[in-house]
Each structure stands twice: as C-alpha cells, then as structure tokens.
Amino acid sequence: MKFPVALAMAAVGASFAHAQEPSAVLVNYADIALAGYEDSLETARSLQSAVSALIDKPSEETLAAARQAWLAARVPYQQTEAFRFGNPIVDEWEGRVNAWPLDEGLIDYVDAGYGTESDINAFYAINVIANDKLSVGGETIDTSRITPELLRSLHEVGGIEANVATGYHAIEFLLWGQDLNGTNPGAGDRPYTDFDPASCTGGHCDRRAQYLTAATDLLISDLEEMVSNWSGGGAARNALTQSDPNAGLTSMLTGLGSLSYGELAGERMKLGLLLNDPEEEHDCFSDNTHNSHFYDVQGIRNVYFGKYDRIDGRTIEGPSLAALVRDKDPVLADEMEAKLDATYEAAKALKSRAETIEAYDQMIGEGNAEGNAAVQAVIDGLVDQTRSLERVIAALGVSGVSIEGSDSLDNPDAVFQ
C-alpha cells in the first residue's frame, strides 16, 4: 500500500518550483552507477591491452605500462564502491572483483617467510601457476590450462575467503609481487622476466602469463555484467526505480553510511592502526592504498552531490540528495556538506603524504605518530560525516522504510516489536 502513496507524494513535490523528486534523484544515481561501471570496464580493457603487450614482449617498459593501466583502472572502480551495501546485486557480485585480503601463495611463488602450510587452508601455498594439477583432500583438480573457468572454481576454494583467485587484487599481485618491505619504504618488485619464457625467472612464465590473461578476461566479463545491471532495464536499476522511492533513498544513504563508517573507517583503516600491521593494507602489493581510500571518499561525494567526473572529462550531473536535503533543511544541508568537505580534505592530505613523504603501510606503522594521525584524520572525518548522514536519514523521513507497519499480519517481513 505504501507505493502509490509515496508516488503521490513525489508528484505533489514536483509541483513546487525547485523541489527535487526522489524518483529523479534515483535515476541520476543509477546513471552515475552506470557511468562508473562503464568507466571501470573501459579502463579494464586498457589494462587488458597492456597485459597483452607485456606478455607479447616482456620488458621493463611493458610491465610498467601494465602497472600504470592497473592503477588507472582503480580510479573509476573505487568510486563505484559507494554503490555497495545498499544494492544487493552489487553486494553479491563484489567479492569476485575486489576480494581482499588474499593468501597469495594460492596463485604463485612467495617468499620463504610466508611458510609452506597453514593450519587449515590446504590451498595456502599451493601455487596454481607452478602446478598443472592440484591434489587436496584426496581430490585432484586439473589445472593444466589456466582458464577463467578454472579461476572461478578456485575462488574461495575450500570455503576459505582468503583464497582469492580472481579480481583486481589477484591481478595486482601478479603485476607487483609480494611487498616484502613491511612498514619500510617500497612496494612489490616483481621482475618483468617473470613473464618472459625466453629468460624466465620465478619459473613457469608461460603459465603466469596464462593466469594474468585469464584473470584480466574474467574481470572484464564481471564488469560487463555490472554495466548491464545498471543499463536501461537492468536488474539493479529496476530494483531502485520500480519500487518505493523512499526505499531507494534508503539504499543510497545506507550505502554511504556503511561504506564511510564500517568498511572504510573501520575494517580498512582503523584495524590497520590497531594492529600496526602492513598486511592490513587494501592495495598492499602496489602501495596504492592511499588512492583506493581517496577514490572511495570521492565516490561518496559523487552519490551525495549527484555529480560524477568521467574518465573522458565529461561530467554527469543531475537531481541529487544534496538538493533534496537543501529543500528540506538548509542548515542540515550546510552541516552535511561541511562534513563531507572536511573528510575530502583529510583524504587529500593522506594522498599527498603518500605521494611525497611515505607510503600508507608506513603511515600505519607502530610509533609513527604523524603517519598514524594522517590516517586517523580520515577516520574521524568519515565517522563524523556518518553522524550527519543519520540526521539526513531522519530529516528525509526514510528510516526503517522496509519494516514500517510491521505489526501488519499480512506483511511477511514483519517483526514483533
């Protein structure tokens, strides 16, 4: 019963001069999601070309170009993380593409300090690249050809989440190798000859090339799937635009709050500070964590302001949450925007520190007061902005949309209160 009422309210809203319609805000949100995944796909295709060039002609230059292409591909992708947590279709898919952290010994050779066996993860150091068949728990897996299908089947094999066989971070490991510098300067330093069958280092260079190709191909098909989900008639777009607009706004705001507070401020940043552990670094092989955090912050702004700068220089801009809040409560709108700006400045400072002074994994090192503080400032901004987001949710009156009227017996999602 809620749906027509909400639509009627939206129609009333439209009769006011500058008022924003929630349904139009949702369409713009879906358009930005589509553009973000399209840009991710396009940069992943550039990565694919660079990977082909590396494999055709391994050299310092082609390896460097492939690494650059990977870094460029992360820029639009990280901005799409703001579409997680509110959209079940994205959440279900995300693990294939951006799973982290990973036990890299599943994929390739690792330093002796990594160890050869885990208590339980039978795949911990199984090294798919070096073995054309794997024998685990009495079962044999044929790995003679490394294909996208094989990698898909090895992803989270044995129910161990750290068995990440696919996605950005698997590719990152293949391009950079392990970062053995701890909280000291330096990223992973894999030589280009690891991909050169003629003067092969690290062994099995042809199979390493196969793995990298298969993982990149798989990334592209996964991104194609998500582009199609957000295109006209796509499942993710329909889920938002064909139901109660208030539920759609809740999805948007839930995504922003969950990414800000729990995922980014919490699991990706605060845990690293708590443990001072360089393994707790999102892009740990490439030392690109500062960018991955920065573009998450950018992605949150994109959703709030309804504006996205595409990789080709075009800008998508339309009806936004920001305008919706401003219609409702200009003081709260000022507060929310000031908080988002503060976080953005802190994230910029962190990015600039990483580019000029020390890498992110050094910043989280024990006893590095200044580095720790740079990370903490972003955490504080994210936490603080989420408190304002909660006020926004209250002001828009969209909290608990999905369980409203829960005493109704004909609502199967009802809960006792």
Added chain:
Amino acid sequence: MRSRLWVFLLAGAALTTFAVQADVPRPRDDLNARDRARVEKVTRETTDFSKAESFEKMQAGAATTTKHINPDIFSHPSANLKFEDQQRFLLGNGLFRKDWVTAPSSTEASDGLGPLFNARACQSCHIKDGRGHAPSGPEEQTVSFLVRLSVPPTEEEQKKISAGHVSAIGDPVYGGQLQDFAAAGLPAEGRVRVAYEDVPISLSGGETVHLRKPVLAIDKLGYGSLRPDAMFSARVAPPMIGLGLIEAIDEGDILAREDPDDADGDGVSGRARWVRDENGEWKLGRFGWKGNAATIMQQSADAFSNDMGLSTPLAPDHWGECTQAQSACRTMPHGAQPHLGGQEVPGDLLDLVAFYSRNLAVPARREVDHPAVLAGKRAFYEAGCAGCHTPKYVTRRDVAVLSLAFQLIWPYSDLLLHDLGEGLADNRPEGTATGREWRTPPLWGIGLTKTVSGEATYLHDGRARTLLEAILWHGGEAEAARNKVVEMEKAERENLIRFLESL
C-alpha cells in the same frame, strides 16, 4: 520437559498451588505486565499448521538478515545495527579472519600464536562463519575439528570440578585439548585420525540409511604416551549465527523448562549446565556442545587460549594450553607487549571479537508457508522434537546491545542438557554434564549449512552427513521422537526434512 507456567497469569488458588514449588519461574523483571502478557501469547507453541505464524519468517526478529542466499549468508551483521556498531562488527570481522603468527615477528600486535595451536585464525574452523566438518576418513587431515582430552578425576579433583574451578582434569602431559600444530622448534602434540564403522538403519517404507560411527585414534604423539585411561571427545566448530540473541534470552525462560527428575513423566528431563562466568559467578552455561560457557566473552577467550594459544585478559597465560610437563613450550617467546595491554590479544580486541560474534545475523526463513514445509512443521511438533528444540523466545529488554533487545526469536533450542543415549555418548564428563549429555543445539539456519560450506557435517563430532542421519543418531531422552521419525511414512519424513531446510 515441562510446559512453562507464568505466575503472573495465574490468579487466586492456582497461584497458591504453584507458588509452593521452589522452581516456579519468576516473572520477568525486564518487562511490564502488558509486555509480559504479549510475550506469553506470542511465544506459546502453535497448534495451527495451516499457515505460517506471524513473524515466523523473520526468525531472529529485526536482527534477521534478508540478504541474498549465497555462501556469504552467515557472514552478515544483525540487520538493525547502527552505522557505529557496523564498524565494531567489521573490526571484529577483521580480527576473526586474521592469521595470527608466532612470536617474535615484525608486527608486534599480530603475533603470539601458540606455541601449541589448532588454528591460526578464528575463521579457519568457523568456515565462512558456519559449521566445520569431520574428516571423511583416516587419510584426511582433520580440519575445523579438534579433540578434547581428560582423565577420570580423583576425589580431590572432583571437588574442584564440582566447585566450578575446572570443567575436567586434563591429561597430565597433553592437557585438555590436543593441538595438532606447534611453533617452529616444538613438536605438535599429535594427529587425530578418524575411521568410520557402518551402522545401517531401516526406516519404514523399506529405506535403509547408513550411519557412520566414528572411531578416533591419535598418532604421531609428540610428548610420549597419553595416560591409558585418557578420555577423548571430538568437536566440530559450530555455526556462529545468532549467538548474541541466545545470550539475550532470559535465564528464567530457560530454567522454566528444566525438569531434572522428569516430574511430568514425558521421558524428557532437561538440566541446566551451571558454569562459572568470567567474574567467577555461577551462571547458566548456554554455549558449546556441553554448555561449557555462560557468555560469548568467555567462549571467545577460551577459544583464543585453547585453539590458538593466544592470551587475553580472561585467559592470561601466554603459553595457552601448554602444561607444566611441557616445559619447553612454556618458555617459548610470546607475543604480549606491555604497551599494548600486556596480553597477546588485549581487552579491546577481545571485545571486538565478542561483539562480532554476538551480531552475526540469522538469515530469514525460506518457504515459510509452503504446504510441504507446514506439514513438516506439524510432523516436527507431533514427533516431539519441539520438546527440546523449543521454538521461540522473546529476548530481554535490558541487554546491552540494543539490536538484540526484545526480539522475538526462533532458535529451536531449550539450551538444556539432555541424555542422548549410548550412540552419541562421548563418555567424557565435563563439569556438571555427564558423558551422555549434550546441550540442545539451536537449529536456526541449519537448512543453509551446505550453502555456506558444502563439506559441513552435523552433530558434535560431525558424524552426520545429512539432517536425517543427525536425527537418527538421537537416543536416550530423544529416542521416542527419533522412533517416530523412523516409523513415519516416507513422504512425511521428507516434509520434516523440508521444514528443517527452511530454517
């Protein structure tokens, strides 16, 4: 089992009659009279199987997760967590998946594993926050599966057990648990091998089910022989969902179902397991296969210590489960740093893991009103399964974690100890639990076990490969219910399983 009687509903003569019984349940002091009446009404067992009950689909109340069903379905937070608590949950998740390393290492806050251990990370055994599994045979390495050890106590030792200071007397050398891994330079304690004997069971309709009875052996002993009278008991890791809600159930609601002497003569008794909590107070043991922990905090600290050899403020020995006889083990380097709190896992980190463990969400039920599921639900009640697998409770209003307060929940457990007969007996007493008793495990989420981990198996030692096998192992107090399942027509039995799969 005895039906619950609520003093506040009984007036006049009835009140006098029941008030003289010492163990008449006290009315809940967290609720006002109106809420007490509502709670009584909503938790009353249904007699109508023609349709789903109100609120039945959301089996963990507002904490229920409605996310897509896939292998991650046991890993989501309570759906009603605030953003701030989502962060605590995710920090706890980071620690739960963390691979700890042996000391010394370059990352001082992440070391201290062992010296003896079964696992490097919590999630090694709680695979995707779900159930572990038993090895399929003697050649398979045991994973997410461990063996507890103890010896028969002397009279003096029995006094310590009765006083709640220890739950069992460990082997003098190997202690209370066999750790099959050790830090470099130290032998592991041994390796567990499991072989199976075939136990065929005939069901009505001509069907035969082959159960497998495990036979444990321990080889590659690292520290000489075990005491000849040592008792073993194997355990698989239980699923992690809904634990905070179990903790939030009113103690009186559980005790009301106790009937240690089977006064009502229904063949089902039910005893509370009493244990000392982290403050040394006697508390109802709700967690673990024999109810050996009263709180999630205690259970987490025990797991850090016994399974991973990590010290916490509640279990402060850095050497974990090394006994005095394993002297080299006790002098190995440890990972505690005074400036980080003096334990390998300081209190703030333990708190985060406990918070995480309290808030792993129970998934919403599927097909809650499908005719076959409803018929299976009827079969479940009529066979007497609900006698111990108590369907529902309303949690206390005054619990510290707000997301867990005053929720109507459907765990299907009375959380009491029951004698389940010789077939399931481990013949290894633990605290006040005998070698034939087990705590009724909650059933919620059980239908998604194989979705989360295809290898997962059921019952304390993972011997049951299917839900039907698990039912058929029930004996003792559950024998009558089990026999009804054996005698059921095949179609009804299939409905019963379908109901369990919808949980």
